Every structure is written in structure tokens, then in C-alpha cells.
Amino acid sequence: TSTPATSPAPTTDKPSEAPASSPAATPETSAPATEGGDVPKGDGTQTIYLVSKGFQHRFWQAVKEGAEQAGKEYNYKIQFVGPDDETKVTQQLDQLKTALDSKPAAIGFAALDTGAAADVLSQIEAAKIPMIAFDSGVDSDLPLTTVQTDNFAAAQEAAKHMAELVGNKGTVGLVCHDQTSQTGKQRCEGFQDWMKTNAPDIKVLAPQYAGEVGLAANTAKAMIQANPDIVGVYGSNEAAATGAVQGTIESGKEGITVVGFDSGKTQLDAIRNGQMAGAITQAPVKMGYETVVSAIKAIDGQELPKVTDSGFAWYDKNNIDDPEIAANLYE
Amino acid sequence: MTKLLELRNVSKTFPGVKALQEVNLDLNAGEVLGLCGENGAGKSTLMKVLTGIYTPDEGAEIWLQGQQVEVRDVNHARELGLSIIHQELNMVPDLTVAQNLYLGRKGSHRGGLVNDAKLNKDAGDLFDRLGMNINPRSYIRDLSVARQQMVEIARALSYDSRILVMDEPTAALTLAETDALFGMIRDFITPQTGLIYISHRMPEIEEITDRVSVLRDGRYIGTVVTKDVEMREIISMMVGREVSGDARPRTKVESDEVALRVENLSTKKLLGDINFEVRKGEVLGFAGLMGAGRTEVARCVFGADPRQSGDIYVHGRKINVRGAADAVRAGIGYLSEDRKQYGILLDQDIKANTVMAAMRDFNIGGFVLDGKIRTVGAEFSEKLRVKTPSVNQLLGKLSGGNQQKVVIAKWLVRNCDVLIFDEPTRGIDVGAKEEIYGLIEQLSKQGKAIVVISSELPEVLRVSHRIAVMAHGHITGFLNNEDATQENIMELATVGKAQLKGTAA
Amino acid sequence: MGGFLRSSLQQVFVFAALIAIYIFFMIFAPNFAQPNIALDIIQQSAYIGVMALGATFVIATGGIDLSSGTGMTLVAVMAGIFMAGDWLNLPTGLGIPLVIAFGAFMGLLNGLNISVLGLPPFIATLAMMMVARGLSLIISGASSITIANPQYKFIASGQIIPGVANAILIFAVLAVVAWVLLNKTLLGRYALAIGSNEEATRLSGVNVKLWKTLVYVTAGIFVAFGAILYSGRFGFVQPAEGVGFELNVIAAVVIGGTSLAGGRANIVGTVVGALIMETLKKGLQMMGIAQEWQLVVTGIVVLIAVFVDILRRKRATAV
Amino acid sequence: MGGFLRSSLQQVFVFAALIAIYIFFMIFAPNFAQPNIALDIIQQSAYIGVMALGATFVIATGGIDLSSGTGMTLVAVMAGIFMAGDWLNLPTGLGIPLVIAFGAFMGLLNGLNISVLGLPPFIATLAMMMVARGLSLIISGASSITIANPQYKFIASGQIIPGVANAILIFAVLAVVAWVLLNKTLLGRYALAIGSNEEATRLSGVNVKLWKTLVYVTAGIFVAFGAILYSGRFGFVQPAEGVGFELNVIAAVVIGGTSLAGGRANIVGTVVGALIMETLKKGLQMMGIAQEWQLVVTGIVVLIAVFVDILRRKRATAV
Numbered sequence A: 001t002s003t004p005a006t007s008p009a010p011t012t013d014k015p016s017e018a019p020a021s022s023p024a025a026t027p028e029t030s031a032p033a034t035e036g037g038d039v040p041k042g043d044g045t046q047t048i049y050l051v052s053k054g055f056q057h058r059f060w061q062a063v064k065e066g067a068e069q070a071g072k073e074y075n076y077k078i079q080f081v082g083p084d085d086e087t088k089v090t091q092q093l094d095q096l097k098t099a100l101d102s103k104p105a106a107i108g109f110a111a112l113d114t115g116a117a118a119d120v121l122s123q124i125e126a127a128k129i130p131m132i133a134f135d136s137g138v139d140s141d142l143p144l145t146t147v148q149t150d151n152f153a154a155a156q157e158a159a160k161h162m163a164e165l166v167g168n169k170g171t172v173g174l175v176c177h178d179q180t181s182q183t184g185k186q187r188c189e190g191f192q193d194w195m196k197t198n199a200p201d202i203k204v205l206a207p208q209y210a211g212e213v214g215l216a217a218n219t220a221k222a223m224i225q226a227n228p229d230i231v232g233v234y235g236s237n238e239a240a241a242t243g244a245v246q247g248t249i250e251s252g253k254e255g256i257t258v259v260g261f262d263s264g265k266t267q268l269d270a271i272r273n274g275q276m277a278g279a280i281t282q283a284p285v286k287m288g289y290e291t292v293v294s295a296i297k298a299i300d301g302q303e304l305p306k307v308t309d310s311g312f313a314w315y316d317k318n319n320i321d322d323p324e325i326a327a328n329l330y331e
Numbered sequence B: 001m002t003k004l005l006e007l008r009n010v011s012k013t014f015p016g017v018k019a020l021q022e023v024n025l026d027l028n029a030g031e032v033l034g035l036c037g038e039n040g041a042g043k044s045t046l047m048k049v050l051t052g053i054y055t056p057d058e059g060a061e062i063w064l065q066g067q068q069v070e071v072r073d074v075n076h077a078r079e080l081g082l083s084i085i086h087q088e089l090n091m092v093p094d095l096t097v098a099q100n101l102y103l104g105r106k107g108s109h110r111g112g113l114v115n116d117a118k119l120n121k122d123a124g125d126l127f128d129r130l131g132m133n134i135n136p137r138s139y140i141r142d143l144s145v146a147r148q149q150m151v152e153i154a155r156a157l158s159y160d161s162r163i164l165v166m167d168e169p170t171a172a173l174t175l176a177e178t179d180a181l182f183g184m185i186r187d188f189i190t191p192q193t194g195l196i197y198i199s200h201r202m203p204e205i206e207e208i209t210d211r212v213s214v215l216r217d218g219r220y221i222g223t224v225v226t227k228d229v230e231m232r233e234i235i236s237m238m239v240g241r242e243v244s245g246d247a248r249p250r251t252k253v254e255s256d257e258v259a260l261r262v263e264n265l266s267t268k269k270l271l272g273d274i275n276f277e278v279r280k281g282e283v284l285g286f287a288g289l290m291g292a293g294r295t296e297v298a299r300c301v302f303g304a305d306p307r308q309s310g311d312i313y314v315h316g317r318k319i320n321v322r323g324a325a326d327a328v329r330a331g332i333g334y335l336s337e338d339r340k341q342y343g344i345l346l347d348q349d350i351k352a353n354t355v356m357a358a359m360r361d362f363n364i365g366g367f368v369l370d371g372k373i374r375t376v377g378a379e380f381s382e383k384l385r386v387k388t389p390s391v392n393q394l395l396g397k398l399s400g401g402n403q404q405k406v407v408i409a410k411w412l413v414r415n416c417d418v419l420i421f422d423e424p425t426r427g428i429d430v431g432a433k434e435e436i437y438g439l440i441e442q443l444s445k446q447g448k449a450i451v452v453i454s455s456e457l458p459e460v461l462r463v464s465h466r467i468a469v470m471a472h473g474h475i476t477g478f479l480n481n482e483d484a485t486q487e488n489i490m491e492l493a494t495v496g497k498a499q500l501k502g503t504a505a
Numbered sequence C, D: 001m002g003g004f005l006r007s008s009l010q011q012v013f014v015f016a017a018l019i020a021i022y023i024f025f026m027i028f029a030p031n032f033a034q035p036n037i038a039l040d041i042i043q044q045s046a047y048i049g050v051m052a053l054g055a056t057f058v059i060a061t062g063g064i065d066l067s068s069g070t071g072m073t074l075v076a077v078m079a080g081i082f083m084a085g086d087w088l089n090l091p092t093g094l095g096i097p098l099v100i101a102f103g104a105f106m107g108l109l110n111g112l113n114i115s116v117l118g119l120p121p122f123i124a125t126l127a128m129m130m131v132a133r134g135l136s137l138i139i140s141g142a143s144s145i146t147i148a149n150p151q152y153k154f155i156a157s158g159q160i161i162p163g164v165a166n167a168i169l170i171f172a173v174l175a176v177v178a179w180v181l182l183n184k185t186l187l188g189r190y191a192l193a194i195g196s197n198e199e200a201t202r203l204s205g206v207n208v209k210l211w212k213t214l215v216y217v218t219a220g221i222f223v224a225f226g227a228i229l230y231s232g233r234f235g236f237v238q239p240a241e242g243v244g245f246e247l248n249v250i251a252a253v254v255i256g257g258t259s260l261a262g263g264r265a266n267i268v269g270t271v272v273g274a275l276i277m278e279t280l281k282k283g284l285q286m287m288g289i290a291q292e293w294q295l296v297v298t299g300i301v302v303l304i305a306v307f308v309d310i311l312r313r314k315r316a317t318a319v
């Protein structure tokens, strides 16, 4: 495994028509964060508390790894928690509250829902604990910086590749991993949005939601069976994408293009052997690392940029083994 | 004079069973009417029709004091002045005695609020009035069947009804309580009221009833005035043949070999220093008043309840009984007095219940021998004359007495060396009773050691070679059958606590 | 209230487990030994606890309610519809009664399905669970709803007593209400009777269908209170949440000593059951135990707590 | 096998609901009326169905198993450990028996907790559910595991009969096995007796503790088969999955007419119950119904199916 601190940010092939709302995630904005030796070392007693959006999926484990790496490097204790799944807002807020109760040196927070968090956030503010947002934005002035992937733009990127691969026509189905969370929505809407504006000849079916492989496979299969003219299926996270591949195989129909998101061994295998055309990856390890580094800087009282992009990238059979891609893939 | 109650042309059909066919019945004001019939004759069903629990088939009529009524449900029946003590206990085990007494009763609450202190006081007053000694605060689940039955009786009497039905109220009671009950019945009867009394105990019928109506196979046979006939005649109306019974056992104990020996048995709660033995082929009767501890002895020996001290020997070998499975393996069978709770599987069929204790003989390598089960089930149903359309009938759909026969069959099929029968003829009709006595005799001839616990003294005298009498958790004496009379048994059964202590000291 | 105390003391067993767990964390979890942590625990367990109070009645009848989790979310979504201002902007004085009525209505549907149609409670409430989940998503357009109305938020998160969130008071008051309902009214009496022996209860002349329905209505009302506490804490509803909460609710009841077979129920136990679960969650997190280990530890502690409870209960009756 | 047919016919009621639902979709869901869709439905319901077969025994005793969902995941993770090659690379001939033994072991723990410690099944299996979930995550390091072993995948997704996934055959065979176990062996007989009246069964000299334990072991073995079908379909396990599956499993059993009160059970019904749920899912999806509405429709259809079942059963016994 490589250290994210030294690995370059994934290339961000950002489409020009990205909505203004999504913060510009160019490599330049993220560059300063990882540079320089101006990150002071801790004394090993202080804790940085990360409240993420989950802990059970490999993605979050990778974020945790990155965070722990930075913690080790700069001598901070890292505590990492997250709710059971991305609908459990209350559970997350309870965890955030408990994080606050433990009086950490800084808090990193990936809000499932910003609106809901307002109360606890103001308590954090009152306790004068510096806070860093990661993964998705926290809609408030409180976070000193946001370390994030632009999911909307990433999904647009997936759509763009899908359109190219299917020759800009035909029916495309979406298996989205979650209907209500910010990430889930952005990864679906970004895809739909791009198709609508750029590929008028592609018919996008109403998205179906499935966060588990089995369900995703059944869903993809049913979609293909009900729509014999389908040419492509998009899965919005590891489970949805893996399921989409399996559903396609089981449907027995040839020539369906599957585009996915995130990584994982089965997905990587599927890309290598051509069952999946390609996928978008984020940089979870880097995200964790940057979050902790930003937190340490905040503890130190340094100024931070508004947004720290952890980036995303399209990968397929051709670039899957490129070092800067491989660093962000996990099995 | 108009009748207090008339039932005309009542029929009731269950799937596969015609329980009642065109039955008529009438009750005069101021009388106790006995209702007799074999197990499954339809007595309980008729009473359930009367009290609105079953809807009869088309054409049935119920007349109350010359007015035709249609009984809609339990509450309506109660409004009409009809109440019933069911054959099966209908108590809510997790509520207290007082709470049960006033459950679902008008005036038991004020605006939805219940006042347990008041319920307890009212219940206490009621028990005092009826001369019963029951703690209103006890949970029903902690009471013996007999005590639960007393609570049922108190509840029925407290309704101020015009017509009261008692479906085998004394099945769980001993002589003393039965006498007390008769006192209450006499108090209940006024020129405005009437009572229908169902029992399989003919002496009671003779003592308490004015007239007796008889059912057989769901049909009305006739009504007689009690004092004008001999009980024999009623019995032959019931069973359609003569039943003659002896008063004493016909067999003698041949062997000296002790099959079951119990030494120094005692429990925390009640029992102290119980010692007895039963020889091969011997029937040892246990007599005593309600709560004397006979059931507790049986349950301890069988491993159903924990004992504090005491050793149990079967055929001279000490056995380690920690649970019922150990006892059964050692060759002890126990027929419980509370069949609904401890005896039967209500939603399983007759054949499954019949072989439940003997499954080791009905499987090969874990595979169940259904053919054999059916054959044996049918064989024993026939032997014990269980009234049923087939052995596939669920136990819940049998009449009470027939359920009891199936439980007996269960232990006969298991073929134990030592059998403990706790109230074996509870709810069983006279004909069948005689059959069961015959069976017990037969079993003792085969060399089985048998303990019979019974609250009916004539029964104890009829079957036992020897009789152990209990009071307050102690055995107060043994009597040989030849020496035993109802009087000297009662004498031993009523030994006071103080005397007991005196003899023990 | 002597009865209340007596019954509480009988429950001292599970309570002992709670105390033991609490003391353990006071010693081993940094920053745990503060009064505000205790208050947090009560506040955070309040919505599950309140729903568990209602579920105690259902379980007393021998029934089960799987719809409390998603049903709570649906009620909260309706609160959003009534009071968030995007659809309606009712004053809380009107909105709250409507929300409670809606909870009662869901309970009524469950009750009718069970007592009139004769459906098994598991099926009837499972169906309601699915329907409620679907409706939450449909009505909210699958977006979270913010109920900014400060009055609404005050109900759960305001502090009539400084330092003590109202949610805690409401939980306490509802616990007393539930205790009285269970022990001092016909509703509780009949619920227990039905759970103990439904047939005997019917033959006693109790209108079993009616009272069973009322029990589910009661549970629905408690679910509505749960929804108010849940959504009022953050002024926020996430329409996909609530799945799986029903198991937490039932677990609180069962840990508290109420038997799923019906006939016996214990309100104090239910409260303690809810607190045990939340204390474990908070304490293990503050100890810094990895989250996957928290699951394992919670499972084992629940086993032990209930086992000890059973043991001591046995010993108590044996004496 | 005459008994099998007879018992199936008695079950024709739920079966009628399945047929009705199926015909409805044949008419209204585009492309539904193809044999491969029917096969898909059976294949996709296989893992839930197989676990439901085992759960039928547990429910027959009046118990409940909440650990089947995450327990299945844990077993699947263990399959990964044994056969994925990252940890161990056992041949399937050794790995599969180990996996099944592991399922049996989980069942044994449940069984001992329930029958020896006397814990309520709800609590014992809830604890197991939590522990299994935690262990799945810990053992797998919270990563999905790929079991690329083609032999392993062949078990579930190969086709001994061309066009028919093995999962379907396995489901069928296990259904027959379960039917025989329930109706023709001591295990089934005692399970029903315990569910019917545990005390009376004990007093008949049956070693209730032993047989109850064996029932949970049996359920564990069926969970292991479910895990093999589930993970073998994709050769892939996600350690966070399985939460909530237990409700689907229990629902299949209850829809099939087995009473949660115990004492009665029906294997054919369980199979039909699992198929009904999956047919609804597939059909509604192929009709293109929005997913939130699918939930609502599924809830209502389940209600109706069970209600009709009850009605017809009543009528059948009334005649």
C-alpha cells in the first residue's frame, strides 16, 4: 500500500458543465493541504474524533486507514465511528454527541444530513472544538474546511463514459444504492443530469434502489428482463455495481455495458475481465488522511482553504494498474 | 305453571360430529336438575348452547319463563340471568384471584380505573360469606386446581343469576369441599331460581338433585324424579346397559418385591418426611383433603418438582431423578391431575398424544412409524372407548372425559413398571370409571406397582390394596383395605397441624 | 404510589444490571462520570423508550408490533407535513393533536386487522411496517424534512427545567402514565388477561376484540409521542430512517422482563431495558471500543443481563 | 409420499394466492410471462426460503430466530475464510462441511442459551444477531470477500440441469428434507409437541432441553445452506449485509401458515410464503412501479393473501 501523503491526487477529468453549486475540485485547491512540513506533531494524548457516514463498508474502512496513518505520523489518537447505514441519521447524531462528550481535540464529521446536525454543531462550537467536514459538505460556517469528493460531478463523469461506450443511444438503467442520503442522490442525479443535457438519444429508466448485492442483482436482472432494449446499467456504489454485473450475467444478455462506482475485489475482477466497462473511484485513504491533517492544522490555529478536494477518477481495464489509480483502489 | 327454562329441539353439529340431536330439556323454578350422560354425550355442548357460547343449528328454541330468547353471547346470557361454571377451568393464570373474580364485570371499575384494594376486599367478603378460605391476592397460577375450582364456584355464585349451570364442579374437589358446595347450592335455590348440575359422581346426583335428565350420544333419553328411582336405573339410561361395580378390589398382592420405595422425602414448601413403598402388583391409594400434599408427593417422585431431600428406589435400585425424563426412563409414569396444563397437547391429534410418552417404541433411527402410531392409537381409543370420529381428531375437540382417557392411554402405551395416577377418573363417566378400575386391576395383575391419588373415598376404597392418608404435607397413617372405612380415613385426613407436630416431636 | 415502588423493587434485578453497567463505565470510560452524560443517555433513549412503553401493552396481550419503527418515521413525516411550513403551517396546538391522532389511527388499523380480520399480529404489523415505510418516502418525496418551527422543537429539546431536556420529562411523565394504564385501568387489566388466557377472558364477558384494538391504538399513540421526541430533537425527519428500530423497541420491553408470551408486563422494566441499551452504546463508544466490537459486547452483555435477571427471579420465588 | 401430497393440498390456500399473484403479473408486467422469470423467482427466493425451512422448526416450538440474517452473513464470511484463498484455500469437499458445521455451531449456541440457560428465544437470538454482525465485520476486516473458487460458485449457480440453477435444485431437495424431518421424524414430532405444550411434553418424559437445542442446531444448518446459496450466487460476501433478512425469513414462515404460537407448522406453506414475497418483488419491479409504492403494494398484498388464507381455512373446517 502506498502512503497517500506522497501519492498524487487522482486525475480529475472534470466536465466543464459542472453546476456552480459543486465546489471546484481541481487538483490545485487540494494541493496545499498535503504539502509542507508545517503540520505540528501532537503529544500522543490528544484524540481526533471522526464521525463518518458508515463503518461497515470497505470505503469507510479505507477512510479510517488514511486517518489512522495520519494519526500515527503526527502522533494523535484517532477515534473513528459511523452509523450502521446511511439512513441512520439519529444514530449518527448520537455518536457526534458522544464524540463531543469525550472532549476531543478536534472533530471530523461527514454529515448524513446537515440540517439535522445544527444543534450538536452549535454545541461543538460552544465547546470551542475545531471541526472539519469530510466526504460531503456540512452546510454551515462551522467547518474549517471540507475534505470531499464531488459526487455529483463524479456521477456525471460516469454518465459521460457510459454514453461514449454505448454509442450515445439506447436505454440505460440505474441501480442506485440509496434513495435518501446526499451521496446516494448526487450519484444518481449527476448521472441523470448529464444524460439529459448531453445525450438526448439515451433513454434513462427510472432509478431503482438497492443497497445490497443480492437485491441489486435481482433489480438489475428484472430491469433487463422488463426492458429488452437495454444497453447499459449503472451501479452507484460497490454493492450496486457488483450486483449490476451479476444481474447482467444472470440475465444472459450479451453486450450490456456496466458502469460502476467505488472498487472492491469483485468489481476490479469484473473490470479486468471485461464484465464491467469501468468505474469511478474516489480516494478514501486520502480523504481520511487529509481530514486528520486538516484537523491538526486547525488545532494549531492555521488558516485552511474552504474546500479540500480528495478527488475522483474514472478507471477501466486500461488504467487500472496505473500507480495513481491503484493507490485508491481497494480489494 | 311456566317452566323457568325450556330448551326445545336443540341440535349442534361440529365438523364430523353430531354433538346434539333434537334435545329437549326443562328446568323448574326452585329445583336442582341433574344432567347425566356418558363422556361425549353432549352435556357440556348443550350448556354452552344455553349460555351463548355455541350457536345451535337451525330450529333450536330457548324459552326463559315462557318467553323465547336468543342468547347472543356470554354477556347477554348473564344479563338474562344465566351463568355457568365450565367443566374446563376458565381462569386467567397471570391475574390474582380477586382480579379474576371481577374480570369483565360491570361495576368492577370506576370510569375505567380499577381499584385493587376494593376488589380484594369485595372478594374477601365474598369468600367469607361462602365460608371459603382463599387469599384474594394469590395469583391463580399458584393455586391448585381444586382451589381454582373454588374460585370459579365463588364467581358463578356471585352473579346473582336466576339459572346457574355447574358442569362437573366437584371433579377436583374432595368430600369436605363437596359438602360445602352443596350447602352453597341449597342457599342458592329459592322459588325464583334453578340450577343444572352435571356430574359423573352418582352419589352427588342422588344427594343434591330433584330430577335428573339423561343424554346419550347427543340425544335426549328422558327425565326422572331422583327420589323415585335407583341410581342403577339412571346409569343404565346413560350407558344403555347395566354397569355393576364392586366396592372393593378383586385382586390380592401376590409379590413381596418392592417396586417403588420413597424415603424421607421433603420439600421446602410443604412435604415433610414422606416414607412409603409400593410392591409389585400393589395399588397404594393416597387419600387426604384438598391441599394435603398428595399431588406434591407425586410430582416430586416423578421429578416434576424439586425436592429438598429424599431418596427414590425403583426395584431396590436408587435412582437419580432430576427431571421427568429421568423418572420415565426409570420406569415411572405420572398422570397429572391437571390434564389441560400438564397432560395433553391440545392442538395435536389423538394418536400423537397417545404415543407421546413412548416415542422410543415408535421410531426407527429417528424416523417415526406413523402406521404403528395409527394402529396403536386406534387400539387404545377403542379399548378405552374414546368417543371420536377418528384418531386424527385434535384433542381440543374432544369432550373432557375423553381427553382424560387419552392421557391414560398415553401411560398405558408407555408400559411403565410404576404408575402414579393423580385423580385418574376426573371427569370420567360411571361406565368408563368402572372400565378404568378394571384396567388398574389388570395392570396390578401384570405386576405393575400403582399409586392412585383420589379425592373420592369410594374410589380409593374401590381400587387400593393399601391406603396412605395425608394431612398437611405428612403421611398420617396407612390402612389396609380390609380395615379401611370412609370414617377412619377421614379421621386420619383431619389430623390437625398441632397434633402432627406433637407426634413428630 | 406504594404499589409503584413495590413493583419497582421487584424489578430491582434488571435495574441492578443497569447500575452495574453504569458503574463499570464510570470507572473505565473517560469523561463518562458526569451528570450530563447520564442525562444524555436518558434523552437519547427517550424515543425508543416511549415507543417501548406502548409496545409493552401489545406484548402483554401476547402480540407484537413490527410497525413501530417505520410507523414512527411516517408519523414524524406527517408532523413535517402539518408543521414544517412547506405544505402546511399549522400551529403546534393544532399540529400536535393531529400527529397524535395519526399515530392512533395507524394503531387502529393494526388493531382492526388483528382483532376483526383475525390476522396474526406479526403479519398485520409487518404489512403496516412496509406500507408506512413506502408512504414515508412517497409523502416526503424521499427528501428529509426540516421542521424549523421553534415551538415544535421546544417540545423535545427545550428545557423547562434548566439543564434537563424536555424529552426526559416527557419520557418520565409517559412512563408514569403507562404504569397507571397498565396497573390501574381496565386497559392494562384486560391486556394482561388477554395475554394470559384469551379464551377465559372472552368467557368472562370481556369484549376482547374491542380491547385488543384499543391496545394497538394505545401503542400507536405512544409511537406518535416517540415520533415527536425523535423529530423534535433535531427538528428533522429522514424518511428512510426507522427500519430496524422496532427490534430495539421490542428488545427494551423483553430485557425489561415482559414475556413475549403475554400475560405479564412490567413498565419499570421497559424503561430500564431502554436505558441499558443506550448506556451500553454510549459507554462503549466513549471507551473507544471499535464499533464492530461494540456489537459483540452489547450482544453478550444483554445475554448476561437477562440471564442474571432470570436467575435472581428464580431464586426470589424459590425462597 | 401420499401424505406429502395431502398436506400440500391442505395448503392450497396460500398456494392459490401465489397463483393469483403470478397470473396478475403475467397479464400486467411486460415480459413477465416467460419460464426463465419463474426460474429466477425460485432462484432468488432460494436462500431466504432455505433459511425459512429451518426457521419453521424453531417457530414450531414457539420460539423465534432473529439471528438468521446476520448469522447467514457470518457463515458466508467463514466460507470466504475457508475457501476464498486469502486466508485458507480448502477444497470445497472439506470447506463445505466446515461451513455447515459452523452454522450448526451457531445454532447450538442459540439452543444452549435457550434451553440450558433458559433465556427467552427473542433475547438469545437477538444477542446472537448482534454478535454475528460484529464478528462478520471483524473477521472480514469490513471488506467484501470474493470467493472466486469456481467449484464453490458451481454449487449455487452451476446448472446440473441445463437452464436450471443448482440453487433451485438445492432448495427443492432441502424442502423435501425439511418436510420429512418435520413430518416423519422425532425432531419434527417433538418440536411440534414442545410448541403445543412444553410442560406436558416434558412430563411425558421427553428430554425437552435436548430436543429444543437440536431444533436450533437444525435451524443453524439451514442457515448455513442459505449462506452457501447466497454467497455462491455471486461468489461474493459483503459482511455488512443480512441485517433485516431475519424478518423476511420469519415472514415467509408465517405467511405459509405456521403459527408463531407454536404447535403447528407447514413446510409447503413456508416454501410458498418465500415464493410469494419474491414474486411480488420481481413482478412489481418489472411492472416498473416506483420502489416506494412497491413497499406499499407488497404490504397490502401480504395482508390480503394471509386474510384470504385464514378465511378459506375457516370455511374448510366449518364445512
Ligand SMILES: Nc1ncnc2c1ncn2[C@@H]1O[C@H](COP(=O)(O)OP(=O)(O)OP(=O)(O)O)[C@@H](O)[C@H]1O
Binding pocket: B014, B015, B017, B018, B019, B037, B038, B039, B040, B041, B042, B043, B044, B045, B046, B087, B387, B388, B396, B397, B398, B399, B400, B401, B402, B427, B429
Ligand atoms: N369444538 C368442537 N369441535 C368438534 N367436536 C366437538 C367440539 N366440542 C365438542 N365436540 C364433540 O361433541 C361431543 C359432545 O361433547 P361434550 O363436551 O358436550 O360432551 P360431555 O357430555 O360434556 O362429555 P364429558 O362428560 O366427557 O364432559 C363429543 O363427541 C365431542 O367430541
Ligand SMILES: Nc1ncnc2c1ncn2[C@@H]1O[C@H](COP(=O)(O)OP(=O)(O)OP(=O)(O)O)[C@@H](O)[C@H]1O
Binding pocket: B133, B134, B135, B143, B144, B145, B146, B147, B172, B174, B269, B270, B288, B289, B290, B291, B292, B293, B294, B295, B296, B297, B337, B455
Ligand atoms: N390455603 C391454601 N392456599 C393456597 N394454597 C394452598 C393452601 N393450602 C395448600 N396449598 C397449596 O396446595 C399445594 C399442595 O397441594 P397438592 O396439590 O399437593 O395437594 P393435594 O393433596 O393433591 O390436593 P388437591 O390436588 O386436591 O388440591 C401446595 O402447593 C400448597 O402450597
Ligand SMILES: [Mg+2]
Binding pocket: B043, B044, B045, B087, B167, B399, B400, B401
Ligand atoms: Mg363435558
Ligand SMILES: [Mg+2]
Binding pocket: B294, B295, B296, B337, B422
Ligand atoms: Mg392433587
